[in-house]
Amino acid sequence: MIPFYTQHESQNMLEVRKTKARLAESVVAQIRQDIESGRTPLGAQLPTEPKLMEAFGVSRTVIREAIAELRAAGIVNPVQGKGVFVAEKLPNALLTLSQDERRSIPRTIELIEFRTAIEVEAAGLAALRRTSSQEFDIMSKNSIMKKSILDESRTSQADFDFHMAIATAANNGYFPQALSQFGPSAIPRASLPNLTEARSQTYLETIQAEHDRIVHAVSTQDAVEARAAMRAHLENSQARYRALSLALSEATDM
DSSP states (O other), rough: OOOOOOOHHHHHHHHHHHHHHHHHHHHHHHHHHHHHSSSSSSSOOOHHHHHHHHHHHHHHHHHHHHHHHHHHHTTTTEEEEEEEEEEESOOOOOOOOHHHHHHHHHHHHHHHHHHHHHHHHHHHHHHHHHOOHHHHHHHHHHHHHHHHTTTTTOHHHHHHHHHHHHHHOOOTTTHHHHHHGGGGGGGGGGTTTTOGGSSOOOOOHHHHHHHHHHHHHHHTTOOOHHHHHHHHHHHHHHHHHHHHHHHHHHHOOO
């Protein structure tokens, strides 16, 4: 007999599944952190399911989902009759993204395409229209971004604030209004917390150099260069995430 669910019951079931998925992601994140920090050595055996359930305060289903995700990423290896062991060598960091992060990559690429459509023109207009106070704000936001790199603090908010300052300096309310709908999630690495390369100082310094070029163009009121600098910045970002998408696709096909 096929079970019949009311709309309310179906919604409740969906919420339960979402809750379990979030809990599993939390367990995955903590285990990954313990491994990457060395608290759980490579090759070490993970605690048993009951002990993990007790440690994280979650159900057996959540633990099994978390272990399945870690196994799919090549971080752990279950050995029948013995338990689950951390891999002797961790896979390429590009390939250890969570399932949610992998699913977010197409949306990330689409969002960068959308941002390119509005932010290139916003940069050009900002070069022509920015006031002295707006120029100062752009430089200030750029300086904050530099400091956030040097002290290894989170840079996504600082990065977003910089782009908002450019959009605002276009002096057309639709530009900051469009960008503000996304908040810091407009910055690709904000949606990919496990992509360690996107938080390396080398990577962030590359982003900073691209920002500096934009700032110089806006400051000198060179609209052509401002548009070119913003386009290069966003197209470089798009190329990075298309390459990531390709790498993940090839890994899946292996």
